[in-house]
Amino acid sequence: MLKRSRRHGRRRPMSDINVVPYIDVMLVLLVIFMVTAPLITQGVKVNLPQARAGGIPSPTVASVIITVDRMGDFYLDAGQDKHLPASDKTLYERIRTVLAYKPETPVLVRADNEVDYGRVVRAMVVAQAAGAPNVGLITAPPAHREP
Structure with a gap:
């Protein structure tokens, strides 16, 4: 019988990593x-009016967005x-602080499609009174329909 030397009986260290786990x-x-x-995003659900309009050029600074929900809040x-x-x-003070x-x-x-026009105008007036240089409206693009 042949005796195995100690060197052959030992395991060699592995040099590669198993990445499957x-x-x-x-x-x-x-x-x-x-x-x-999708659960992390917070916001107020509004049904935006649909209109064709030119897009707003991507501003270099972040915009402040006022949302007017269906109840006018x-x-x-x-x-x-x-x-x-x-x-x-509160709206006035927060906008003033940002500006x-x-x-x-x-x-x-x-603003929601169902909200009173006066509430939208009120939000714009408060923003302008707080010193906003530009006040714009956000709409959703209309659904594509074939003629």
């Missing part, structure tokens, strides 16, 4: 993020409590 983990994380990403995407309705005074730091910030109003 890492790929599994990454796929699970990808699925989790794909499912949770104002929401502002700046400051704390973005998901809570804001009064005219104090970035005076060239455009203000956009997006």
Whole structure:
């Protein structure tokens, strides 16, 4: 019988990494993020009026968006409590604060299709009174229809 030497009986260290478990983990994380990403976005659901209009050129600074929901409540995407309705005074103060730091910030109003026109005008007036250089309206593009 042949005796094996000690050198042949030992295992050699592996120099490659098995990446299959890492790929599994990454796929699970990808699925989790794909499912949770739509849930993370917060906002007020509004039914925007549809109109054909030229697009707004992409501004170099972020815009402040005032949302007017179906009930006529104002929401502002700046400051704390973005998901809570804001009064005219609160709206004015928050816009004024944003414009104090970035005076060239455009203000956009997006309103539900069912909201009273007066509420939309009121939001625009408050924004202008707060010192907004530009106040624009956001609409949804109309559905494509064949003639």
